[in-house]
Amino acid sequence: MIIGVPKEIKQSENRVALTPAGAYELSKRGHEVYIQTTAGVGSGFEDQEYVSAGAKILPSIEAVYDIAEMIIKVKEPIAAEYDLIKSDQLVFTYFHFASSEPLTNAMIKSNSVCLAYETVEMPDRSLPLLVPMSEVAGRMAIQEGAKYLEKPVKGRGVLLGGVPGVPPGKVMILGGGIVGTQAAKMAAGLGAQVTILDISLNRLRYLADIMPANVTTMYSNEYNIRKMIKDHDLIVGAVLIPGAKAPKLVSKEMLKEMRAGTVLVDVAVDQGGCIETCKPTTHDDPTFIIDDVVHYCVANMPGAVPYTSTIALTNATLPYAIQLAEKGWKKACSENQPLKLGLNVVNGKVVYKGVAEAFDLPYVEVDSLF
Numbered sequence: 001m002i003i004g005v006p007k008e009i010k011q012s013e014n015r016v017a018l019t020p021a022g023a024y025e026l027s028k029r030g031h032e033v034y035i036q037t038t039a040g041v042g043s044g045f046e047d048q049e050y051v052s053a054g055a056k057i058l059p060s061i062e063a064v065y066d067i068a069e070m071i072i073k074v075k076e077p078i079a080a081e082y083d084l085i086k087s088d089q090l091v092f093t094y095f096h097f098a099s100s101e102p103l104t105n106a107m108i109k110s111n112s113v114c115l116a117y118e119t120v121e122m123p124d125r126s127l128p129l130l131v132p133m134s135e136v137a138g139r140m141a142i143q144e145g146a147k148y149l150e151k152p153v154k155g156r157g158v159l160l161g162g163v164p165g166v167p168p169g170k171v172m173i174l175g176g177g178i179v180g181t182q183a184a185k186m187a188a189g190l191g192a193q194v195t196i197l198d199i200s201l202n203r204l205r206y207l208a209d210i211m212p213a214n215v216t217t218m219y220s221n222e223y224n225i226r227k228m229i230k231d232h233d234l235i236v237g238a239v240l241i242p243g244a245k246a247p248k249l250v251s252k253e254m255l256k257e258m259r260a261g262t263v264l265v266d267v268a269v270d271q272g273g274c275i276e277t278c279k280p281t282t283h284d285d286p287t288f289i290i291d292d293v294v295h296y297c298v299a300n301m302p303g304a305v306p307y308t309s310t311i312a313l314t315n316a317t318l319p320y321a322i323q324l325a326e327k328g329w330k331k332a333c334s335e336n337q338p339l340k341l342g343l344n345v346v347n348g349k350v351v352y353k354g355v356a357e358a359f360d361l362p363y364v365e366v367d368s369l370f
Contacts, residue, residue, distance in 0.1 A: 001325040002032045004068025006061045007039035010075045012283035014042030014306035015313065017072040017093070020049040022314040022321070027054030031325045036064045043310040065089075070329075072321055074313065075300060076103055087111035088347070090329050092321060094118055094133075097344055098245045098358040099272045107345045108361075113329055117317065119242055119352060120342035127242060128338070129320070131178050132312035134267075136302040138182030138238065141265045142171070144301070145234040146190065148263045148287060148294050155294055156261030158233045161191030168192045172228050174220065174249050174274060175238035176203045179267050183236050188212050195232075197224065225249060229258050237266040237274040244354035245272035252276045252290075260292035270299045334370045343369075 003026060005018045016039045018026075023033045033055040037047055047057050058064050065071065065084035073093035077085060079102070085091060088111065095116040097104045107114050117129035127134075142160075149155035149169065162168035171187040173180045176198035187194045188211065196211075197220035198204055204217040211217075218224055229235060229250070235258075239246050246268040255277060266278040273279070277290050280299040287296050302309035320339055323332040333340040344352040349364040356363035 001328075002067055002069045003034065003321075003325060004058075004064040004071050005033070005035045005039055006064045006071065006073065006081075007036040008042075008074050009061070009080060010078055010300065013075055013300055013303045015074045015300075015303050015310045016040045016043050016045065016306075017074050017313070017317070018321075019043075019311055019314045020045055020053040020055075022318045023050050023055040024053035025318060026322065026325060029322065029326065032056070034058050034064055034067055036061055040310075043306040045310075070321075070324060072317070074303075074310075076100070077106070079106075082106040082110065085110040085112045088113065090115060090324065092117070092317070092324065094270075095344055096270045097352070097355040099270060101359050104345070104350070104355060104359060104361070108348050108350065111348050112345070113343070113347065114345040115324075115329065115333075115339070115342045116344045116352075117342065119344060119354075120320065120338050121242060122338050127178075129313075129316050129342075130240075132316045133302045133309065134178035134240075135182050136305060136309050136312060137267050138179035139186045140301045140304065141179070141183045141236045141238070141267050142186035142190065142234070144286070144296055144298075145171070145236065145263050145265045148296055149233055149261070151261075153287070153294070154261060154289055154292075155263055156233055156259065158261075160187065160234070168214075169233040170231060171195070171234045171236065172232040173197065173236045173238055174225070175240065175268075176200070176207050176217070177238060177240055179238035179240070180236070181207065183238060183267075184211060184215050187234075188215050192234075195228065197228075220249070222249075226254060226257065229254055229262075231259070232262070234263045234265070235275075237264070237268050237278070239268050239274040240271060242354070245358055246274040248274060248276045250275040250277075255291040255293045258291075258293050261294065263294045263296065265296045267301065269297045273297065330370060340366060
């Protein structure tokens with residue numbers, strides 16, 4: 001198969017979809033791998049490293065899209081890429097369709113095959129291609145939240161870990177999945193007082209068993225959330241419903257109950273966000289303030305640590321990319337149920353229920369395509 005890796009052009013996105021090691025694994029199996037020039041530089045990988053791994057370098061994004069049967073990316077295509085995507089071309093990337101109607105309509109119009117990392121789902125409901133970036137984002141949520149609690153950037157002026165004689169800061173985490181777990185580990189490691197809220201009692205039991213003593217668990221409901229927001233310094237939104245919009249757990253009117261300088265970090269922003277007042281921001285302009293509450297809502301948080309993120313992502317996606325390249329998407333997806341669940345839009349048809357419901361579009365059963 002002919003595989004193309006374009007340079008990411010979303011603002012402040014330095015990740016690349018394939019490391020030189022990944023390119024080598026595909027090349028040695030007889031596949032042609034084309035990398036757009038300088039695509040890996042932001043992650044610390046030079047063109048020559050890809051050439052040494054058996055890939056070929058192309059001078060432009062147009063050349064990559066034009067030649068490839070399968071495009072491997074990190075982030076969803078943006079408007080400048082819509083017209084470059086060809087009919088029947090397989091695009092393997094994070095899409096998060098439910099948060100963007102223009103993207104959904106554009107991919108329907110392109111007649112391409114859109115296989116989304118974030119909806120590849122194992123029988124135990126785990127999301128293997130979302131996990132590595134969720135791990136990065138969860139840890140970064142605390143790193144960034146701690147920074148924006150500083151007074152010069154309008155935070156409360158709280159040191160999360162405290163010092164002898166001064167209590168530590170309080171961190172509230174909405175959601176006990178991968179993001180929430182990693183955020184809790186980081187916050188606990190800094191010495192903060194952490195509370196994780198979730199609606200799954202089994203998950204809360206598990207977290208109560210594995211977390212250190214400065215992490216407590218609480219059942220998630222509106223009453224408890226309203227009670228907690230009044231005295232917590234950092235609130236992390238870490239709620240995910242695979243392939244669908246995140247529920248709004250913190251409303252605009254709740255902001256008035258928070259203390260000035262409280263920091264909100266909404267990791268779910270690329271799925272619409274679980275905090276009503278959050279809207280996507282960028283690494284260049286990451287925060288905004290409403291009712292004296294600092295909002296950090298960067299939609300591609302792992303893009304700030306691209307070396308770590310790129311290697312972690314390729315480790316997870318490569319086995320699936322190899323299957324797709326070896327067998328073609330139809331055979332690979334018909335033989336691999338988790339991979340089949342990654343199909344969202346195929347040749348103009350929406351085949352993922354959460355996307356169809358988000359925009360009231362016709363839904364087609366994916367099995368009818370095989």
